[in-house]
Amino acid sequence: MRFIFEQVRVGGDRNFGYLLGDREAGEGLLVDPSFDPEAMVARAIAQGLRITAILNTHGHPDHSNGNARAQALTGAPILGGPGHPGPLERVLKDGERLALGGLHVGVWQVPGHCPDHLAFLVEEMAAGLTGDLLFVGKVGGTGGDADARIEWDNLQRLLQEWPEHTTIWPGHDYGARPSSTLAWERATNPFLLCREVEAFLRLKADWPSFKAQFGLK
Secondary structure (H helix, E strand, C coil): CCEEEEEEEEECCCEEEEEEEECCCCEEEEECCCCCHHHHHHHHHHCCCEEEEEECCCCCHHHHCCHHHHHHHHCCCEEECCCCCCCCCEECCCCCEEEECCEEEEEEECCCCCCCCEEEEEHHHCEEEEECCECCCCECCCCCHHHHHHHHHHHHHHHHHCCCCCEEEECECCCCCCCEEHHHHHHHCCCCCCCCHHHHHHHHHHHHHHHHHHCCC
16 A cells, blocks of 8 residues: 545635555545646646545535536546435445545544535544544634534534544635644644533634734634
8 A cells, every 4th residue: 555645725715635545556636626627637737646536524505516527537436425415336335444545534524614514534644534523723603602612512523532633624725824733733722622512602702803813814
């Protein structure tokens, strides 16, 4: 097994797509190809990978609008979470493990930002793809307090269940860096520094003023 991991700037609102692969097996996955599936497929071809599946962290159009084109180029099935709004060949369930050559990609169902949201963990490499759940220095938007409480629970779950050294690869380039680690986010992300959910809700409500106070984007 030789791990291939590419973070691709696909356009939109600073969206990221991802190419994962095992070079020895010649197999790859696309995650959230969205605005530029052609570029992502070109990278797979350059790496000598056959795309075996197209994964979505969630079904919002800015993450899934490249699905059909990516599928036309690769013939690969489209996989997403329960409640995904688009056509899928298979619905992924919490706790599934997808084989990718000699690698395994774990599936976490983590609603809050939206009902169908998933996060993926490449287990052998401790690489976590968090979509719009966890960004560098912030977290995903929510529609109200009920959704924010669900998001809080799922963030706590990742903090408890993912290895501390997990690298964090978000769905957008919204932070000071394009990636992070779980340990770094635990120590610096203001939302993860909240000790309980009520403080988390207050920070969400006060986020515009918090950003202005500390010079954040």
